[in-house]
Amino acid sequence: MTELEKLQAHKRFVFNDPEIMNIKRHAAHLAQQFNQISEEEPEKQAAMARQILGAAGDDLTIHHGFNFDNGKNIKVGDHFVADYNVTIEDTAEVTIGNNVYIGPNVGIYTMNMLGTAGARRRHEARVKPVTIGNDVWICGHATIRPGVKIGDNAIVAAGAVVVHDVPSNTMVAGVPAEVVQPLSKGNLN
Incomplete structure (x- = not known):
């Protein structure tokens, strides 16, 4: 397998x-x-973003400071907003639902360097996709780590580092992020 094929199969690969x-x-x-x-x-920003992303629904807003590793691995639903200085390191797939707001200076990552010194010297890494549900708010300076799934109607508090899945209808905060509050499943209006 080529290194790209290994990456696409989510196996250990040489990232350089x-x-x-x-x-x-x-x-x-x-x-x-x-x-x-x-x-x-x-309108020009949205048109260019649609050329970059793998898929995008209606009502797409992405502000300045948008950075990514592929672009085509990012799929977003309807009513998506990424505020200033958002990085989506999409070496693997990043799937984002409808009505998602990502605050400023957020980082979403799919790639991990491997833990041993030898693997790091060989520039080996592994990827895990990230999935974000519908009606999610990710507040400023949050970090989403590889492999995380964020459920529907969740809030990730400012500065949180999310290393584990986030259940639907919860707010997480802290480093590492933990559930701090359940959220109502009621009327979303």
Whole structure:
């Protein structure tokens, strides 16, 4: 298997492989183009974002400072907002539902370096997809780690580091993030 095939199969791979690095460089070029569009041209931003993302629903808003590793591995639903300086490290798939708001300076990551010194010297890593449900609010400066699933109607508090799945209808906070409050499943209006 090539290193890219290993990555796509979610197996251990060498992250600085030339084929993988070319994808990352192309994504960096697209991010640079996107981030040069004026905030006074939201329609242009949305059109460029649709070229970058793997899929996007209706009503798409992404602000300046958007960074990613592939772009095509990101799929977002309807009524999606990413505030300033959001990084979605989409070496693996990142699937985001409808009515999701991501606050400023949030990082969503799918790649982990391996824990041994030898693996790090060999530039080996592994990826795990991230899934975010519907009606989710991720507050500023939160970090979502590889493999995390966030349930519907969840809130991730500012500065939280999410290392485990987040149940639906809960608020998580802290480092590492823990459930701090149940949320009503009632009327979403």
